[in-house]
Amino acid sequence: ETGVTQSPTHLIKTRGQQVTLRCSSQSGHNTVSWYQQALGQGPQFIFQYYREEENGRGNFPPRFSGLQFPNYSSELNVNALELDDSALYLCASSLGGVQLQTQYFGPGTRLLVL
Amino acid sequence: GIQVEQSPPDLILQEGANSTLRCNFSDSVNNLQWFHQNPWGQLINLFYIPSGTKQNGRLSATTVATERYSLLYISSSQTTDSGVYFCAVGPRETSGSRLTFGEGTQLTVNP
Numbered sequence A: 001e002t003g004v005t006q007s008p009t010h011l012i013k014t015r016g017q018q019v020t021l022r023c024s025s026q027s028g029h030n031t032v033s034w035y036q037q038a039l040g041q042g043p044q045f046i047f048q049y050y051r052e053e054e055n056g057r058g059n060f061p062p063r064f065s066g067l068q069f070p071n072y073s074s075e076l077n078v079n080a081l082e083l084d085d086s087a088l089y090l091c092a093s094s095l096g097g098v099q100l101q102t103q104y105f106g107p108g109t110r111l112l113v114l
Numbered sequence B: 001g002i003q004v005e006q007s008p009p010d011l012i013l014q015e016g017a018n019s020t021l022r023c024n025f026s027d028s029v030n031n032l033q034w035f036h037q038n039p040w041g042q043l044i045n046l047f048y049i050p051s052g053t054k055q056n057g058r059l060s061a062t063t064v065a066t067e068r069y070s071l072l073y074i075s076s077s078q079t080t081d082s083g084v085y086f087c088a089v090g091p092r093e094t095s096g097s098r099l100t101f102g103e104g105t106q107l108t109v110n111p
Helices: none
Strands: A005-007 A010-013 A019-024 A031-037 A044-050 A053-057 A064-068 A074-078 A087-094 A109-113 B004-007 B010-014 B019-025 B029-037 B043-048 B052-056 B059-064 B069-074 B083-091 B105-110
Touching: A005 A087, A010 A019, A019 A087, A019 A109, A031 A074, A044 A064, A074 A087, B004 B083, B010 B019, B019 B029, B019 B083, B019 B105, B029 B069, B043 B052, B043 B059, B069 B083
Parallel strands: A010 A109, B010 B105
Antiparallel strands: A005 A019, A019 A074, A031 A044, A031 A087, A044 A053, A064 A074, A087 A109, B004 B019, B019 B069, B029 B043, B029 B083, B052 B059, B059 B069, B083 B105
């Protein structure tokens, strides 16, 4: 059984650019959630995908968007990058969208916006 | 939205000491997890414990849902226990499994 994987591990972008982060869910899981963790803070919920549809969104602007694919892997896209987008982006997978289940986190992608 | 408060924010221990970390939350939950974040940022699941008591080796956790708090106990601490401990909850009124995290407890265990 493979765990949650994320790519890339590190990324440097400049303000105004666009970025795509990727996540492969744990085997058998159909739900993927994305979180943003700024330095020194707890992770904040961005959105969740369940069976390829968005299933809840946190307080993030529309320039944060996502996708989930038939194999339940997921992408997080951020347009018009701002300096404050610099953070650790975490992906978590779980089983079931409505039923609350244990979430398992990937190692994260560290994004630096210059 | 639901508020999650963790205490203490920082804790420094000598190896072998015991500690208790607390998590208070402001509303009913049906999901509560404790995580340990290592220095590389990986969040490691410790417990899924929306209610009751669980133990795993030197770690144990208790959640009293009716009083809206959870406790994480670390016994005979080791230097490898250092890192940030997060409590995260899933509010009862929301669908899906989104988690709201506290600000964490930074634990340092000195040899």
